[in-house]
Amino acid sequence: MSVAADRTTAPRYLEAFEAARREEPAWLAERRRLAIERFSLLGFPTTKDEEYKYTNLARIARGEWRPGSGGSLQPDALAAATYEGLEGPRIVFVDGRFDPERSTLSELPEGLEATSLAALLATAPDALEGHLTRYADFEGRALTALNTAFFEDGAFIRVAEKAVIAEPLQVVFVATGDAGTVTWPRVLIHAGRQSQVQVIETYISAAEGAHWTNSVTEIVGEDAARVEHFQVQQESVEAFHTGRVEMLEERSGYISTISLVLGAALTRNDVRITLDDEGCECALDGLVVISGKQHVDHHTLIDHAKAHCNSHQLYKGVLDGSSRGVFNGKIIVRQDAQKTDAIQNNKNLLLSTKAEIDTKPQLEIDANDVRCTHGATIGQLDKDALFYLQARGIGAGEARSLLVYAFAADLLERITVEPLKRHLERLLMRSLGRDSAAQEVSE
Amino acid sequence: MSATADELEILATQEYKYGWTTDIEADAAPPGLSEEIIVWISREKKNEPQWLTEWRLAAYRHWLEMKEPTWPNVHYPPIDYQSLCYYSAPKKKAGPQSLDEVDPELLATYEKLGIPLAERAALAGVAVDAVFDSVSVATTFRHKLAEKGIIFCSFSEAVQEHPELVRKYLGSVVPTTDNFFAALNSAVFTDGSFCYIPKGVRCPMELSTYFRINAANTGQFERTLIVADEGSYVSYLEGCTAPMRDENQLHAAVVELIALDNAQIKYSTVQNWYPGDKEGRGGIYNFVTKRGACRGVNSKISWTQVETGSAITWKYPSCILQGDNSVGEFYSVAVTNNRQQADTGTKMIHIGKNTTSTIVSKGISAGRSNNSYRGLVKILPGAENARNFSQCDSMLMGDRCGAHTFPYLEVKNPTAQVEHEATTSKIGEDQIFYCQQRGLSQEDAVSMIVNGFCKEVFKELPMEFAVEAQKLLGVSLEGSVG
Numbered sequence: 001m002s003v004a005a006d007r008t009t010a011p012r013y014l015e016a017f018e019a020a021r022r023e024e025p026a027w028l029a030e031r032r033r034l035a036i037e038r039f040s041l042l043g044f045p046t047t048k049d050e051e052y053k054y055t056n057l058a059r060i061a062r063g064e065w066r067p068g069s070g071g072s073l074q075p076d077a078l079a080a081a082t083y084e085g086l087e088g089p090r091i092v093f094v095d096g097r098f099d100p101e102r103s104t105l106s107e108l109p110e111g112l113e114a115t116s117l118a119a120l121l122a123t124a125p126d127a128l129e130g131h132l133t134r135y136a137d138f139e140g141r142a143l144t145a146l147n148t149a150f151f152e153d154g155a156f157i158r159v160a161e162k163a164v165i166a167e168p169l170q171v172v173f174v175a176t177g178d179a180g181t182v183t184w185p186r187v188l189i190h191a192g193r194q195s196q197v198q199v200i201e202t203y204i205s206a207a208e209g210a211h212w213t214n215s216v217t218e219i220v221g222e223d224a225a226r227v228e229h230f231q232v233q234q235e236s237v238e239a240f241h242t243g244r245v246e247m248l249e250e251r252s253g254y255i256s257t258i259s260l261v262l263g264a265a266l267t268r269n270d271v272r273i274t275l276d277d278e279g280c281e282c283a284l285d286g287l288v289v290i291s292g293k294q295h296v297d298h299h300t301l302i303d304h305a306k307a308h309c310n311s312h313q314l315y316k317g318v319l320d321g322s323s324r325g326v327f328n329g330k331i332i333v334r335q336d337a338q339k340t341d342a343i344q345n346n347k348n349l350l351l352s353t354k355a356e357i358d359t360k361p362q363l364e365i366d367a368n369d370v371r372c373t374h375g376a377t378i379g380q381l382d383k384d385a386l387f388y389l390q391a392r393g394i395g396a397g398e399a400r401s402l403l404v405y406a407f408a409a410d411l412l413e414r415i416t417v418e419p420l421k422r423h424l425e426r427l428l429m430r431s432l433g434r435d436s437a438a439q440e441v442s443e
Numbered sequence: 444m445s446a447t448a449d450e451l452e453i454l455a456t457q458e459y460k461y462g463w464t465t466d467i468e469a470d471a472a473p474p475g476l477s478e479e480i481i482v483w484i485s486r487e488k489k490n491e492p493q494w495l496t497e498w499r500l501a502a503y504r505h506w507l508e509m510k511e512p513t514w515p516n517v518h519y520p521p522i523d524y525q526s527l528c529y530y531s532a533p534k535k536k537a538g539p540q541s542l543d544e545v546d547p548e549l550l551a552t553y554e555k556l557g558i559p560l561a562e563r564a565a566l567a568g569v570a571v572d573a574v575f576d577s578v579s580v581a582t583t584f585r586h587k588l589a590e591k592g593i594i595f596c597s598f599s600e601a602v603q604e605h606p607e608l609v610r611k612y613l614g615s616v617v618p619t620t621d622n623f624f625a626a627l628n629s630a631v632f633t634d635g636s637f638c639y640i641p642k643g644v645r646c647p648m649e650l651s652t653y654f655r656i657n658a659a660n661t662g663q664f665e666r667t668l669i670v671a672d673e674g675s676y677v678s679y680l681e682g683c684t685a686p687m688r689d690e691n692q693l694h695a696a697v698v699e700l701i702a703l704d705n706a707q708i709k710y711s712t713v714q715n716w717y718p719g720d721k722e723g724r725g726g727i728y729n730f731v732t733k734r735g736a737c738r739g740v741n742s743k744i745s746w747t748q749v750e751t752g753s754a755i756t757w758k759y760p761s762c763i764l765q766g767d768n769s770v771g772e773f774y775s776v777a778v779t780n781n782r783q784q785a786d787t788g789t790k791m792i793h794i795g796k797n798t799t800s801t802i803v804s805k806g807i808s809a810g811r812s813n814n815s816y817r818g819l820v821k822i823l824p825g826a827e828n829a830r831n832f833s834q835c836d837s838m839l840m841g842d843r844c845g846a847h848t849f850p851y852l853e854v855k856n857p858t859a860q861v862e863h864e865a866t867t868s869k870i871g872e873d874q875i876f877y878c879q880q881r882g883l884s885q886e887d888a889v890s891m892i893v894n895g896f897c898k899e900v901f902k903e904l905p906m907e908f909a910v911e912a913q914k915l916l917g918v919s920l921e922g923s924v925g
Contacts, residue, residue, distance in 0.1 A: 338842075348854075351857065352857060353824070356855045358851070358852065360851045360852065361850060362849050363848045363865060365837070367842060368842045368869045370869070371866075371868055372866065375863060376861070377862050378852060379861070380857045
């Protein structure tokens, strides 16, 4: 463990933790204390740690971070997180703290509760005990431990039994984005039996500084609940983003999560799900469109703990410039998880000679009556297809954009929230530098 | 299909067939490892030149600073390297000139193994350089090969007779500092095979070597070096059986292949060392470093392996595709039963332009065994138009075994095309039902389906090996489907 960790800055975090005095229930204080103790043992992982082989956190580990001030924002600061045509409730956090001004929570549909964690901890913490910090373990996970120790606020979303929420709920985390600031976003989604909900989490920065976001989202779906979760990350290209999504499904549940990464200099997302009872289904998807010196790392884990569950994964990367994409998808099939059907796919498109992709799809199977497949492909644009388009009078640049768009399209099709899908289509086309084509496609 | 139901029935009831100890007086070093032992092996026993002794000592000093790797997905009690004996040679007579002069007891051993040298040489046209506990005792067909200029001899002989070739290529693919077990091997290796195919020569027969581990407590550390000069071709077969033992035996070999311009090397292995008993007692630890370098343009190295034995297998035959247009292939069947553990796979390092690699790996786990595929495909920035296709299929028989895949793909060139596919499944009940309906017994049906599953790999094996491999599969999986 000694070579695989960097503990140089750990004492600083310990000090900051001791200095912070919070009014909160004893159970949470206890969890936080355990978390910071765990972190000071673990330190930041280095590239010697197999889980971080391709992703170097040294700039985060060595950095001196101070909490974001939550200072004033421009009136249009939320423009990037606004999806045209999408109304519905929205809960906004600035530097990890609830911003009632910008949130629209007055007309929540029946059966949906969406509040600030801090407010709830002050008034009725009992609803959170047994859930908050209970799903995202921090045993061997330094970054989750840090978030657990330091988060001040976040979103709590509770869907009542049998409630079907028609409009998606938006959770927006804005970082003021000054260099050297850190925010600790936290989300807990608790879907009751047979309920249905869509949640869109968006991360943006208001300034182009090298700030750090370290988020944790916990999702638990009770029996036959259906949760569709979307995470859109468009932070500043100087920023660091480390995120964790931890999900737990109970009997016959369905959870899907789509991670869309366009921003940040360095992104590391750990997406994990436990299928804890029979008949569960889950879909983990991701789309990464990056260029320049951006680095995006997705680590997924699907734990098939019980029989008769299905899982699907599709992660796609479009890499330009000298960007680097990393994918590590692990599927564990436990001894009891007979009749498991697990499919995993990772497809990558390299657009430039300097881009790099490291992928490692991984299966660990201890049951015999299962069907597990995984596939990974890495390639470039099909020359014949390019030629075909050009032969029909479409310029080389535009033909390229069209083909890249087509590559990403099946993932975009999985986004069930129409305004969000259109928004991303436009973003994708813009990042390909073809505004005109973007209009055509969206029309 | 070679293994009929009757044969399977017989095989199913038998214990490890090749388990016995030949009673031959061994000339062995005291247990333990030190610079003195290495100098003793090198100078006293092997009469090696000074540079090789120095080379061994450098490897040993480096090894002292290394840690045993813990990343493989295998578990075993710690090995006490000081309790092992690093040299053991059968009682030596002054240079046997013909088979008549070879110790009859040794010959009897080969009879039991099913490789009567004289007969085999005559009937099958195979030259066997049989390694018996580290020292080669008989070599056939040497003069026939010598006519073509092919050098095929034991490693010790090569050191004496062709020191310039050995010095030029030894350690150039697997350096002494490569990994823990390669360093250990470099320090203490006792013998092995050396093969050199001169320019433009196509080796007229399959070269083959049998390794056996005999005297108790002797880890065997062989070293194989094959050099295919420009435009040459060689097919090399390696087959293994070892006697039954209760104590775990360590086997840490190093194999280096070098293919120059337009040369081709085909290296096939059938490994059937003692896997331990049903409870996982005993068995061989097989920690092997195998690597080939396609140095020249249009060169090709192909690895084919059938791994059914050993308690623990830790082995990644790899290709460094340095020359432009070079080709690397890896075909593997790994079968684990009872408490066997296998962590095996390959590395394909694409350096040259238009390099191609193919990986086909079939893993079959039964009983309480664990079978892992671990592979790396690396495309370096200069490897324009590199192409890789990998397929890893696993089959599970029984509900207490595990199948794992750890493929790493690292691509630094956009013109590369890399594809990886993996599937895990069990034998289809429908398939068995279908066969049974047509009058095949269940065991027969299973054997047929498994052989079909592995067909892609078996067809890469030379004929006589393919037959043996199919039989081995039947034996290894006996009674695993109920």
